[in-house]
Amino acid sequence: MTDIATLEQDILTAWKEGDDSPAARDAVARALELLDQGSIRVAQKQGAEWTVNEWVKMAVLLYFRFNDNGTIAAGDLSWYDKVPVKGNWRTAGVRAVPPAVARFGSFVEQGAVLMPCYVNIGARVGSGTMIDTWATVGSCAQIGRNCHISGGVGIGGVLEPVQASPVIVEDNVFVGARSEIAEGVVVEEGAVLAMGCFVGASTRIFDCRTGSQRDPGRIPPRAVCVPGALPSPDGTHSTYAIVIKKYRDEKTDARTALNSILRDGGAP
Numbered sequence: 001m002t003d004i005a006t007l008e009q010d011i012l013t014a015w016k017e018g019d020d021s022p023a024a025r026d027a028v029a030r031a032l033e034l035l036d037q038g039s040i041r042v043a044q045k046q047g048a049e050w051t052v053n054e055w056v057k058m059a060v061l062l063y064f065r066f067n068d069n070g071t072i073a074a075g076d077l078s079w080y081d082k083v084p085v086k087g088n089w090r091t092a093g094v095r096a097v098p099p100a101v102a103r104f105g106s107f108v109e110q111g112a113v114l115m116p117c118y119v120n121i122g123a124r125v126g127s128g129t130m131i132d133t134w135a136t137v138g139s140c141a142q143i144g145r146n147c148h149i150s151g152g153v154g155i156g157g158v159l160e161p162v163q164a165s166p167v168i169v170e171d172n173v174f175v176g177a178r179s180e181i182a183e184g185v186v187v188e189e190g191a192v193l194a195m196g197c198f199v200g201a202s203t204r205i206f207d208c209r210t211g212s213q214r215d216p217g218r219i220p221p222r223a224v225c226v227p228g229a230l231p232s233p234d235g236t237h238s239t240y241a242i243v244i245k246k247y248r249d250e251k252t253d254a255r256t257a258l259n260s261i262l263r264d265g266g267a268p
């Protein structure tokens with residue numbers, strides 16, 4: 001068995017048996033180190049589908065069980081929590097604008113830019129991506145490369161309430177200001193969400209190109225989505241829906257392009 005396979009087994013056993021022995025604690029600490037370095041991840045794409053590594057999620061939860069709150073200091077600032085915050089942004093090649101905070105166990109790839117935002121444990125942010133001001137990347141969420149997660153966006157996490165799958169945002173996605181994506185929704189490559197789009201596992205998605213509803217929970221590649229409404233089947237009311245108005249074109253590209261000067265992740 002590889003080291004990782006052994007680690008997976010150790011975590012699964014610790015989870016199943018409620019084991020809090022020093023060996024179990026060591027396994028969890030090791031898993032979180034690997035997660036923090038980007039060597040393992042909560043989910044990855046295999047072919048066209050995303051696979052969730054349940055054992056990595058378990059390690060994240062066990063980390064909370066095994067660790068007590070303690071003071072975390074940053075110069076004159078300090079907090080009181082179980083999970084330290086990441087630092088050394090210069091070495092990591094990530095431009096991080098104060099007071100951006102990413103918790104230990106998240107991975108932010110070289111060349112990403114963190115405006116004053118929050119990245120929770122287990123999350124992953126790809127190179128060239130900007131997490132804009134007051135955006136939150138929830139626990140274990142997977143954000144691809146060259147995305148713009150605009151100001152005030154909320155990307156849901158998997159820990160509270162407990163969700164089976166993390167939110168996945170694939171490469172080259174634009175998420176407009178104040179949008180929310182939660183409940184394991186997958187936003188596929190190059191999609192664009194206008195300002196104020198709210199997408200959960202039950203949100204209905206209407207595609208103007210086909211004139212019909214799509215399965216919920218997945219925004220297709222390059223779809224340009226805006227907030228809308230759809231009538232109920234009996235016509236008594238309508239509810240919020242995501243409407244795919246078109247698929248990305250040059251105009252969309254021009255409106256969602258980021259200034260390359262602002263994207264400079266400041267490689268070490």
Ligand SMILES: CC(C)(COP(=O)(O)OP(=O)(O)OC[C@H]1O[C@@H](n2cnc3c(N)ncnc32)[C@H](O)[C@@H]1OP(=O)(O)O)[C@@H](O)C(=O)NCCC(=O)NCCS
Binds near residue numbers: 151227252
């Ligand atoms: C989605 C967006 C990029 C526009 O893309 P676009 O390709 O230029 O879209 P278009 O202007 O061609 O509009 C296409 C259709 O979608 C509709 N539409 C576009 N944006 C919309 C919005 N925000 N809300 C509702 N409808 C919208 C248009 O009215 C048009 O409808 P029609 O075909 O019936 O006339 C833009 O609306 C947007 O949300 N920008 C993000 C702004 C933002 O969050 N900036 C970051 C700040 S940190």
